[in-house]
Amino acid sequence: MKKLKMYLVVLLMVIVSVAGLGACSQDDTQEFTIGILSGAQIPAFELGVPGFESRLTELMEAAGNQVRFIYQNAGGDPAMSTTIANTFASQQVDLMFALGTSASQQALPVATNAEIPLVYGIITDPVGAGLVTEISTGSSSALPMETQVDLLEELLGGELNAENRVAFLYTTDEPNSVASLERLQGVAPEGTIVPFGIPANGLEQLTQLFINIAADLTIRGIYIPQDNQITGQIQMVQNLNRSQNPERRLPVVVADLPIVAGGAIASLSVDFAANGAAAADIAFDILINGAWPQTFYSPTAASLSLYINATEAEAIGFTIPDTLVERANKTY
Numbered sequence: 001m002k003k004l005k006m007y008l009v010v011l012l013m014v015i016v017s018v019a020g021l022g023a024c025s026q027d028d029t030q031e032f033t034i035g036i037l038s039g040a041q042i043p044a045f046e047l048g049v050p051g052f053e054s055r056l057t058e059l060m061e062a063a064g065n066q067v068r069f070i071y072q073n074a075g076g077d078p079a080m081s082t083t084i085a086n087t088f089a090s091q092q093v094d095l096m097f098a099l100g101t102s103a104s105q106q107a108l109p110v111a112t113n114a115e116i117p118l119v120y121g122i123i124t125d126p127v128g129a130g131l132v133t134e135i136s137t138g139s140s141s142a143l144p145m146e147t148q149v150d151l152l153e154e155l156l157g158g159e160l161n162a163e164n165r166v167a168f169l170y171t172t173d174e175p176n177s178v179a180s181l182e183r184l185q186g187v188a189p190e191g192t193i194v195p196f197g198i199p200a201n202g203l204e205q206l207t208q209l210f211i212n213i214a215a216d217l218t219i220r221g222i223y224i225p226q227d228n229q230i231t232g233q234i235q236m237v238q239n240l241n242r243s244q245n246p247e248r249r250l251p252v253v254v255a256d257l258p259i260v261a262g263g264a265i266a267s268l269s270v271d272f273a274a275n276g277a278a279a280a281d282i283a284f285d286i287l288i289n290g291a292w293p294q295t296f297y298s299p300t301a302a303s304l305s306l307y308i309n310a311t312e313a314e315a316i317g318f319t320i321p322d323t324l325v326e327r328a329n330k331t332y
Contacts, residue, residue, distance in 0.1 A: 031066040032095070032287055035088030037107055039100030040076040042228055043258035044141075044272045048099050048122050051276025052283075059284040074103055076228075081106035089114035095283055097121065098138075099276075100228075101129045101176055108136055117286050121279040122272060124176035124226050126296055139278040139297040141226060141270045142180075143255060145187045147301050148223070151268045154321060155251055156220050160192035167213045167222045167250075169237070171229045172197035180225035180255070194219060203233055206240060214245035222252045224264070231259045238263030242316060249316035260307040261332050265318065267307045270299045305329040 034056070038045045053069055060067040070093065074080040081098075085107035088096055095117045098104040104120040111118035112135050120131055120138035131138070152166055153159055160166065168184065170177035177197075185193045196213060198205040213219055222241065224230050230237065231254060242249055251265040260267045278297040285291040308328040313320045325331065 029064055029066060031068070032060065033091070033093045034067060034069050034283070035085075035091065035093040035096045036069055036071045037081060037084050037088070037096060037098040037103050038071070038073045039081060039098070039103030040228060041073055042232060044122050044226070044256055045099040047258065047272035048276035048279075051273030052097055052121065052280045053276075055277035055280035056283055059280065060288075063284075063288055065288070074106075078102050078106050082110065085110035089116060095119060095287060097279060097283065101125075101131075104131050104136070104138075105129060108133070111135055117283075119279050119283045119286070121276050122226075125179035128179055129175060132296060137282060137293055137296050139275050139282065140299070141272070141275050142183075142298055143269060143304070144299070144301050145180075145183045147268055147304060148184060148253075148255070149188050151266065151306075151324075152221060152223065152253060154324060155253065155266060157321065160189050162191065163218050164220050165192045165194055165216075165218045166253075167216075167219045168193050168195050169209065169222055169224050169230055170195070170197050170227050171200055171202075173200050174227055174229065177225045177227040177230075180227075184223070184225075193223070198229075200229060203229070203236070206233070206236060207244075210240040210244040213250070214248065217248075220250065222250050224252065224254045224259075226255045231256050234259050234262040234264065238312070249318070251313070251316070251318050251320075257305060257307050260309050260330075263309070263312055265309055265313055265316075265320065266324065268304050269307075270303070271305050274303065275299070308332070 056067055072084040074084055081103040089110050096107055096111050098107045098120050099122050101123050107118055118136035122141045124142045126132055126140050156164055158164055168181055181195055196209045254264040254267045255269050257267050257269045282293055306328050307330045308325055309332040311332055
């Protein structure tokens with residue numbers, strides 16, 4: 001009987017010890033809640049979100065922590081972005097991740113008032129958009145514009161000059177597009193990047209723009225920046241490019257990799273999943289290491305991918321240089 005009592009005492013001590021270890025383990029594990037605000041339903045954001053979630057989950061689990069995500073899409077409505085950000089604040093999320101300039105701008109005052117860190121992703125000009133603050137930082141998708149000039153010149157078979165120019169197709173009141181135009185014009189030979197713009201909700205003006213582009217024989221190609229309105233209508237762009245001057249269909253270069261499959265010729269740009277992952281690295285440093293980055297992440301030439309659409313090139317009768325085809329990360 002004494003032995004039985006002794007066994008029971010020992011067993012009870014083991015159970016208590018294990019329970020205590022379990023409690024300590026639970027105390028050491030932190031769970032974080034992240035509110036994800038996507039500004040619109042576009043391919044870039046749809047790649048950035050899983051890139052962010054996958055990388056942050058990986059980092060958190062490696063550190064012995066847990067993370068859960070609350071995803072909301074504003075559908076291109078700035079007012080809805082504000083509403084979603086306020087909802088995240090009321091839910092006391094640990095951090096907000098916003099994709100796109102407008103959504104990030106709408107979320108910033110909410111995050112500031114609630115003292116919740118805001119990390120943004122897939123933004124061309126975060127400085128110009130006023131998004132680099134004491135409460136917000138993130139990953140830019142602004143391209144090194146010298147790489148875009150190199151791509152255009154290689155694609156067109158010669159240096160940009162007065163007889164070898166490029167039409168820049170953009171939305172005139174889209175800050176990212178305006179910034180991209182200025183940056184590209186700043187590194188290209190003077191007068192070789194020719195603006196052709198439409199206002200927001202002005203897609204009906206695209207036809208006239210393509211008539212004007214087709215009439216200028218010095219224009220040998222078309223460049224489209226990270227412009228949601230234009231790239232969202234890539235098939236319209238494709239059709240107009242084919243129909244306005246059937247004898248001189250132009251190669252279309254885009255700044256968004258996912259758009260190449262829809263009707264462009266080429267893109268040398270940011271992998272948006274990697275851009276989301278870069279934002280996750282920043283979020284992890286803020287939440288776990290208590291470290292605020294000195295600057296936002298911006299891609300370098302070494303981190304860019306090259307996509308080629310050989311099918312579209314054949315359809316418009318354009319020959320893509322072998323040097324580009326051989327370097328392509330993906331070919332359609």
